[in-house]
Amino acid sequence: MKQNIIIALFGIWIMAATLSAQAELTVQITQGVEGGIPIAVVPFGGNPGGENIGSIVAADLARSGRFKVLSESQMLEHPTTPEQVRFDSWKTMGQDNLAIGQVQQDGPDHYVAQFYLFDVVRGNQLVGFNLPFSAPETRKTAHRIADIIYKQLTGENGAFATRVAYVTVAPGEGPKDRRYLLQVADTDGFNPQNIIKSREPIMSPAWSPDGRQIAYVSFESKTPAIFVQTLASGERQKVSDMPGINGAPAWSPDGAELAMTLSKDGNPDIYVMNLASRSLRRITNHYAIDTEPAWSKDGSRIVFTSDRGGKPQLYMVSSAGGEPQRITYEGDYNARGVFSPDGKSLAMVHGVGGNYRIALMDLASKQVRILTPGRLDESPGFAPNGSMILYASHSGGAAQLSAVSIDGKVRQSLRIDGGEVREPAWSP
Amino acid sequence: MKFLKTGVMVFAMVMVGCSSTGGTKEEGASAAGRGPGGGAGGPEISKYGESSSDMYGTSSKYGAGGGAYGAGGGQSGEGALDDPSSPLSKRVIYFMYDSSEVQPEYLSVVNSHANYLASNSGRSVVLEGHADERGSPEYNIALGEQRAKAIAKMMKLQGVLESQIQVVSFGEEKPAVSGHDESSWQQNRRVEISYPRR
Numbered sequence: 061m062k063q064n065i066i067i068a069l070f071g072i073w074i075m076a077a078t079l080s081a082q083a084e085l086t087v088q089i090t091q092g093v094e095g096g097i098p099i100a101v102v103p104f105g106g107n108p109g110g111e112n113i114g115s116i117v118a119a120d121l122a123r124s125g126r127f128k129v130l131s132e133s134q135m136l137e138h139p140t141t142p143e144q145v146r147f148d149s150w151k152t153m154g155q156d157n158l159a160i161g162q163v164q165q166d167g168p169d170h171y172v173a174q175f176y177l178f179d180v181v182r183g184n185q186l187v188g189f190n191l192p193f194s195a196p197e198t199r200k201t202a203h204r205i206a207d208i209i210y211k212q213l214t215g216e217n218g219a220f221a222t223r224v225a226y227v228t229v230a231p232g233e234g235p236k237d238r239r240y241l242l243q244v245a246d247t248d249g250f251n252p253q254n255i256i257k258s259r260e261p262i263m264s265p266a267w268s269p270d271g272r273q274i275a276y277v278s279f280e281s282k283t284p285a286i287f288v289q290t291l292a293s294g295e296r297q298k299v300s301d302m303p304g305i306n307g308a309p310a311w312s313p314d315g316a317e318l319a320m321t322l323s324k325d326g327n328p329d330i331y332v333m334n335l336a337s338r339s340l341r342r343i344t345n346h347y348a349i350d351t352e353p354a355w356s357k358d359g360s361r362i363v364f365t366s367d368r369g370g371k372p373q374l375y376m377v378s379s380a381g382g383e384p385q386r387i388t389y390e391g392d393y394n395a396r397g398v399f400s401p402d403g404k405s406l407a408m409v410h411g412v413g414g415n416y417r418i419a420l421m422d423l424a425s426k427q428v429r430i431l432t433p434g435r436l437d438e439s440p441g442f443a444p445n446g447s448m449i450l451y452a453s454h455s456g457g458a459a460q461l462s463a464v465s466i467d468g469k470v471r472q473s474l475r476i477d478g479g480e481v482r483e484p485a486w487s488p
Numbered sequence: 489m490k491f492l493k494t495g496v497m498v499f500a501m502v503m504v505g506c507s508s509t510g511g512t513k514e515e516g517a518s519a520a521g522r523g524p525g526g527g528a529g530g531p532e533i534s535k536y537g538e539s540s541s542d543m544y545g546t547s548s549k550y551g552a553g554g555g556a557y558g559a560g561g562g563q564s565g566e567g568a569l570d571d572p573s574s575p576l577s578k579r580v581i582y583f584m585y586d587s588s589e590v591q592p593e594y595l596s597v598v599n600s601h602a603n604y605l606a607s608n609s610g611r612s613v614v615l616e617g618h619a620d621e622r623g624s625p626e627y628n629i630a631l632g633e634q635r636a637k638a639i640a641k642m643m644k645l646q647g648v649l650e651s652q653i654q655v656v657s658f659g660e661e662k663p664a665v666s667g668h669d670e671s672s673w674q675q676n677r678r679v680e681i682s683y684p685r686r
Contacts, residue, residue: 231666238662244536258531261661264626280531283656284629291536305633305657308626321626328630349630365627371586372627395624409624416623436668438624457668483625 085226085249085461085481091471092125097213100130100155104173105140105162108195113173114161116202120220120248121209124447125470130155142176147183155180159209169194175205177212186212199250217445222247223487224450225255225265225274226461229480242276244291247486249474255289256296263483266309271488275299275309275318286320288335299333308352312359312379319343319353319362319379330364332379343381354398355379363387363397363406374408388421390428396439400466401446407431409438418451420466431468443486448472452482568604569683575600580664581639583677585620588634590642598642601681606647613648615639616680617657618664620673625660632657635679 101118121127130153139145140162150158161175171193177186187208193201200221207218223244230239240262245252256262260279267274268288275288285301286309300306304323311318318333322340330343330353344350348368355362362379365372369386374397377384388394393411400407403423410419410430418432418440431449439452446466453462455473459480463472474481568574581594590598605611617632636655643653665672 240661253536254532254534255536256531256533260531261658263629263659263661278531279658279661289533294533294535296533304655305629307629321630323630323633328633349627349634351630352624352626365624372623393623395627411623436622454668 085245085252085474085476087123087247087249087472087474089123089125089470090462090473091469093469096126096128097157098128098130098155099157099159099209099213100135100150100153101159101209102135102138102140102161103132104160104175105138106165107163108165108171109198111198111202113163113175113198113202113205114159116199116248117159117206117209120203120206120218123248123472124210124218124220125465125472126210126214142178142185142188145178147178147180150180157186157209157213159205161205166192171195173201173205177209199246199248203246203248216447219443219445219447219486220247222444223271224461224474225267225485225487226474226481227262227265227483228476229459229482231480242274244274244487255291264308265483265485266311267485267487268311269313269315269488274485275311277307277309286318288318299335299338304328305351310353310355312355313357314359319355321351321353330362330377332362341381343377343379344384350375352396354396356399357401357403363399365395365397374406387423387426388428389426391419394419398441400442401444405466407440407442407449409440418449418464420449429468431464431466432462432471434462437462439483441484441486444488450484450486452484576604579681581635581679581681582674583635583679585673585677586623586631588631588638590638595642598639599646602643602646602648605643605652609649609652611683612652612654613643614654614656614682614684616682617655617659618662618676618678618680619660620676621660621663621668622673629657629659632659632679635677639679639681 099121101114103112103114107113118129122129137149139160145158145160158178158180159175161173164172166172173191173193176188179186189208191201191204203221206220210218224247225242225244228241228243232238239257239259241257242255242262242265243252244255255274258278258280260282263277265274265276273288273290275286277284277286284306286299286306287296288299289296299318300320302322302324305321305328307321309318309320316335318335320331320333321328322331327347329345329350332341332343343362346368348366350364350366352365353362360379361376363374363376366375371392372395373386374388374394375384376387391410391412395409397406397408405423406421408419408421410417415435416437417430417434418437419428419430421428434453436454437451440449442449448463448465450461450463453460459482461474461481461484568576571577575597578597581590581597605613615636617636619628619631633655636657640653640655644650663676664678665675
């Protein structure tokens with residue numbers, strides 16, 4: 061089954077590459093759960109153009125690792141309307157759930173996707189939707205349908221209609237020929253868009269809470285500066301280029317402030333900038349390294365990395381400032397802490413036995429669970445629904461992205477052909 | 489599809505070029521040379537939704553600017569700086585893992601540069617801090633800065649002026665060597681001393 065999914069995904073990738081020549085990231089499931097929810101998603105009828113909405117939905121669900129998706133080649137019937145569904149045939153195939161649909165043209169470049177989700181065992185309809193869309197929104201519409209199915213069958217919000225920002229590095233002929241490119245793509249790797257391309261490093265992309273802007277660090281002037289760029293307009297503002305480090309931007313939950321690392325006063329410390337007034341509030345003041353701030357969900361606290369105890373560990377401080385409290389003790393390297401969307405846990409880079417892995421700490425019990433098997437895993441960030449953690453990793457010497465479910469059971473890889481891809485950030 | 493193929497081919501060639509050239513310790517020492525103006529090497533900003541993904545290879549905007557990035561850290565007619573037998577020809581200081589302590593074997597290198605700068609107050613230097621790829625990228629930026637500042641502190645103790653020294657950290661973003669093992673890592677934990685062109 062897993063093989064079928066990979067083959068199916070590969071097929072979709074080839075097809076899309078042929079159609080748009082834009083598929084750069086390949087997303088594959090590398091580890092799925094036993095006994096995922098069985099579902100058949102029939103290719104939609106009347107689909108305009110090449111990309112079938114049903115197939116995109118099937119690939120989304122399969123990629124989540126939570127579903128056991130029937131491959132199209134095994135389907136004996138292809139209903140596209142409720143009247144055509146014969147529950148007995150799907151029951152015989154072992155399918156508990158069935159999604160079907162069709163697309164109708166509703167004007168020039170206006171379409172409506174009608175889709176239905178059925179409980180095959182009970183023989184009834186669970187949901188039915190009409191979703192209007194224009195041709196460029198075909199994939200987005202499919203991701204929305206996948207979100208609806210995911211929510212209906214797992215009880216949790218889906219994250220298929222969200223996006224991922226990441227930095228790719230083209231090595232060039234020598235160290236001076238590298239090219240750094242910040243891109244945003246759909247979570248299935250499709251529709252990659254350039255945000256900024258530079259000869260000098262680009263780091264630490266961070267989404268604004270409304271998903272309309274990205275803060276990042278650019279070395280384009282040979283020294284680091286923090287920029288905030290509005291995606292739709294391409295307009296950007298340089299918000300910090302103090303002497304020394306300008307790094308690790310992190311948006312407050314209300315979007316009004318940007319926490320960052322500055323070394324203008326001698327050592328790297330955490331500051332908070334009010335974006336409207338550009339005024340700075342100093343949060344930490346210590347001769348050691350303080351960096352990588354991340355906000356709690358309510359904005360009251362900031363977690364950060366500090367080596368004030370000799371090794372990098374995570375500390376927590378009020379976002380108004382004050383005395384930081386050390387919160388990690390397990391392992392000799394804990395860095396880049398990020399709060400889960402429910403605020404109950406922290407993901408981090410956890411150094412153990414010379415390996416750097418992504419771990420999850422329960423904030424109440426302080427218990428640490430290692431989620432990934434890598435050697436050089438870094439830059440963890442949560443999916444907006446909290447179900448997965450996206451991070452940077454290495455496979456066979458190449459930098460790629462990976463995602464792991466917070467129970468550690470499902471893993472995906474997001475690769476780019478021949479290039480390095482790093483510093484992922486999942487959109488809100 | 490045609491574009492994709494072209495991109496992949498160019499990319500493959502670049503990769504081959506990379507592995508055959510390799511990286512040497514001295515090669516990286518000049519990376520911070522200041523380009524004139526810098527216009528040729530400026531970034532390219534895109535509107536989301538209006539650019540297709542133009543990856544590497546086909547973009548013409550980047551081919552031209554090579555002149556801004558010179559190969560040499562020194563320049564002709566500078567005497568000791570260009571003399572390969574001078575201790576000033578050593579431009580890279582290496583560090584232990586997660587440490588910014590200058591090892592005894594590099595003290596003479598740092599001292600040579602400090603003496604040169606102290607007696608040539610018109611010259612300035614860029615100290616470029618780097619880290620290996622392990623651990624968190626922003627932590628590595630801080631670590632690279634600590635390394636460069638450790639060198640800067642030693643130089644200042646020997647009479648080099650604050651205004652002669654510029655410190656910048658690239659963390660793990662610009663490795664000298666691209667491997668993923670200890671022998672590569674130890675070549676990447678470094679401070680590069682470079683003399684910008686005047």
